[in-house]
Amino acid sequence: KQEVTQIPAALSVPEGENLVLNCSFTDSAIYNLQWFRQDPGKGLTSLLLIQSSQREQTSGRLNASLDKSSGRSTLYIAASQPGDSATYLCAASGSARQLTFGSGTQLTVLP
């Protein structure tokens, strides 16, 4: 059974700082790895999707990497802004295309 862990559970940084969010998964037989953003009271917004054959994906100030052999993914946010404050969730997709989510990292970027 796939288990996904995210560390840290909460993170507070000053504006402008570069930061890394960590995600680990126990079963390396994944189809893809997705990073989502969740704002309070809202649904999930997909940020990046990395296929199992890929090593990383980039979108603007976001870069996500995937290392299947070690069961790890990281989300790098460059030059953080207060608008980046949200909960970030990673999810691993198995053969049935089902997502197993971590508990998320709650990010606060202080102005």
Add this chain to the structure above:
Amino acid sequence: EAGVAQSPRYKIIEKRQSVAFWCNPISGHATLYWYQQILGQGPKLLIQFQNNGVVDDSQLPKDRFSAERLKGVDSTLKIQPAKLEDSAVYLCASSEARDINYEQYFGPGTRLTVT
């Protein structure tokens, strides 16, 4: 392109009452998912439909939860009778079968409070 629609957005009920949630996926998306997200946790898959058939309902508490997707489009999730521990956000998501990435698109969710 319209997103995944869910209603109601909020619901408060007493324990032992029943409740139903509705989801309308993105047009053309064959796969539909219902997730339960308890405060402070990530979403947990309850049931997955492919068109109007159930692919996986292994984590659905079938003694009180039921779901259907008639005609392979809209879906309803029902809880009867509700318990205090059912308080959570219920998220609906859909994906396009032809998308090799099977990227899932989520609705805004329904926040259920059981008192």
